[in-house]
Amino acid sequence: MANITSLRCRECSREYPVQAINVCEYCFGPLEVVYDYEAIRKVASRQRIERGPFSMWRYADFLPADYNPRIDINAGFTPLVRCYNLAKQLGLKELWIKNDSVNPSYSFKDRVVAVASAKALELGFDTLACASTGNLACAVAAHAARAGIKSFVFIPSDLEAGKVLGAAIYGPTVVAIDGNYDDVNRLCSELAETYKWAFVNINVRPFYADGSKTLGYEVAEQLGWRAPVHAVVPAASGAMFTKIHRGLTEFADMGLIDGVPTQMHLAQARGCAPIATAFEEGRFVVKPVKPNSVAKSLAIGNPADGYYALKTIEASRGSGTVVDEDEVAAGMKLLAQTEGIFAETAGGVAISALVRLARSGRIKPDEPTVVYITGNGLKTPDPVAGVVKPLRIKPTVASFESAMAARVA
Amino acid sequence: MQRVRFTFMGNMIKQPVIFHLGRDFNIVTNIRRADVQENIGWVILELEGNEAEIERGLNWVRSLGVRVDPALGDLIEG
Numbered sequence: 001m002a003n004i005t006s007l008r009c010r011e012c013s014r015e016y017p018v019q020a021i022n023v024c025e026y027c028f029g030p031l032e033v034v035y036d037y038e039a040i041r042k043v044a045s046r047q048r049i050e051r052g053p054f055s056m057w058r059y060a061d062f063l064p065a066d067y068n069p070r071i072d073i074n075a076g077f078t079p080l081v082r083c084y085n086l087a088k089q090l091g092l093k094e095l096w097i098k099n100d101s102v103n104p105s106y107s108f109k110d111r112v113v114a115v116a117s118a119k120a121l122e123l124g125f126d127t128l129a130c131a132s133t134g135n136l137a138c139a140v141a142a143h144a145a146r147a148g149i150k151s152f153v154f155i156p157s158d159l160e161a162g163k164v165l166g167a168a169i170y171g172p173t174v175v176a177i178d179g180n181y182d183d184v185n186r187l188c189s190e191l192a193e194t195y196k197w198a199f200v201n202i203n204v205r206p207f208y209a210d211g212s213k214t215l216g217y218e219v220a221e222q223l224g225w226r227a228p229v230h231a232v233v234p235a236a237s238g239a240m241f242t243k244i245h246r247g248l249t250e251f252a253d254m255g256l257i258d259g260v261p262t263q264m265h266l267a268q269a270r271g272c273a274p275i276a277t278a279f280e281e282g283r284f285v286v287k288p289v290k291p292n293s294v295a296k297s298l299a300i301g302n303p304a305d306g307y308y309a310l311k312t313i314e315a316s317r318g319s320g321t322v323v324d325e326d327e328v329a330a331g332m333k334l335l336a337q338t339e340g341i342f343a344e345t346a347g348g349v350a351i352s353a354l355v356r357l358a359r360s361g362r363i364k365p366d367e368p369t370v371v372y373i374t375g376n377g378l379k380t381p382d383p384v385a386g387v388v389k390p391l392r393i394k395p396t397v398a399s400f401e402s403a404m405a406a407r408v409a
Numbered sequence: 410m411q412r413v414r415f416t417f418m419g420n421m422i423k424q425p426v427i428f429h430l431g432r433d434f435n436i437v438t439n440i441r442r443a444d445v446q447e448n449i450g451w452v453i454l455e456l457e458g459n460e461a462e463i464e465r466g467l468n469w470v471r472s473l474g475v476r477v478d479p480a481l482g483d484l485i486e487g
Binding site: 023028130133134181186199296300305 | 414444449453483484487
């Protein structure tokens with residue numbers, strides 16, 4: 001049994017039994033999972049974790065759902081890569097990339113959906129659903145396929161069909177809604193109340209969100225049971241950002257690491273930066289925006305966890321960085337060409353934020369730093385399509401050498 | 410029934426928008442949580458009434474320059 005006791009409102013602290021709800025009936029505040037930390041403390045140890053599976057389920061003691069092989073597509077325990085070339089360019093001594101682009105459906109969403117799916121089965125649901133324009137849809141459809149249950153993916157009808165190919169291949173019912181972004185939001189809210197489905201980021205959101213804690217646990221374990229001094233994280237709703245920090249602090253509270261010196265740095269692109277802008281303007285009220293960014297996976301104009309992300313920045317003495325739209329592709333290319341990692345646009349945002357933080361001296365050379373890469377570049381190749389510039393030659397050595405000479409010149 | 414978040418900027422903070430929404434559109438407004446500061450404020454509230462009337466009322470609120478969003482943030486994700 002998962003080591004959890006209840007759900008609790010993050011605003012008024014009212015408690016609810018464990019069930020598929022995400023909002024406090026009194027103040028409409030978001031609910032979060034309450035853990036039995038005494039029970040966790042009795043069993044958790046480095047050795048127990050190290051004996052676990054090579055997936056995010058090695059941290060099952062800390063998750064709100066029991067391990068269920070029926071939904072397990074082997075999410076998590078992705079590589080933490082030491083980056084010497086990029087570090088040298090930026091004058092840093094210890095730089096790491098948490099490469100979550102190599103998850104089974106190629107983004108960190110596999111972590112949150114793994115927990116949501118396991119909990120959904122525990123709670124008796126036979127259908128998964130989500131509203132998504134990309135990564136989340138892929139993760140939901142993949143987990144539903146593995147579990148042998150139905151899934152529904154709702155998309156705006158103006159989304160190019162190819163954008164959901166990575167989800168459609170798993171066989172969900174894809175529903176294109178003839179309406180704008182607000183219409184899709186409203187309809188999905190109504191559907192979540194009407195149908196007895198597990199809408200992963202609506203009625204099972206408290207469990208779903210905690211899947212991202214594993215991004216904190218893994219980095220701590222992979223660094224040799226320590227937390228980094230800096231974490232640079234791309235943000236959309238802000239949930240993953242807060243949960244990475246929660247994962248690190250839980251490990252410290254359980255005595256698995258010595259402490260959490262980690263300063264949390266949140267990164268967003270100019271075309272949709274409601275959280276980072278609030279930080280820059282020194283306020284905790286997030287002003288919603290209409291997204292217009294090349295970083296589509298970060299395009300949440302009204303972020304559910306924006307306030308909590310700002311509180312995490314404050315608590316960790318971190319920061320928020322807004323990078324320009326043209327820095328997104330530049331960041332993708334920089335990471336690919338220095339470290340051989342092809343990140344999606346969100347990764348370009350994170351790398352460009354790292355560049356700014358390093359060059360400004362905010363990250364000092366000897367401070368261990370981890371950058372989170374949360375999705376695969378093959379999902380969003382358009383912004384870097386210009387890198388394809390082949391040398392055109394005749395099928396002769398002379399032609400090749402002529403082309404090379406011209407290139408050098 | 411709808412749960413929405415209004416975000417007020419600048420001078421709109423001083424306007425009795427929610428009062429007019431209830432009185433002029435035959436909508437029951439029920440404020441659950443709010444944070445109003447000097448230059449920006451938000452209110453999370455429940456709206457009950459005829460669906461078309463709620464939509465008409467929300468369009469009027471938007472026309473004033475008040476931002477209307479789902480109470481718990483965007484549900485559609487990347």
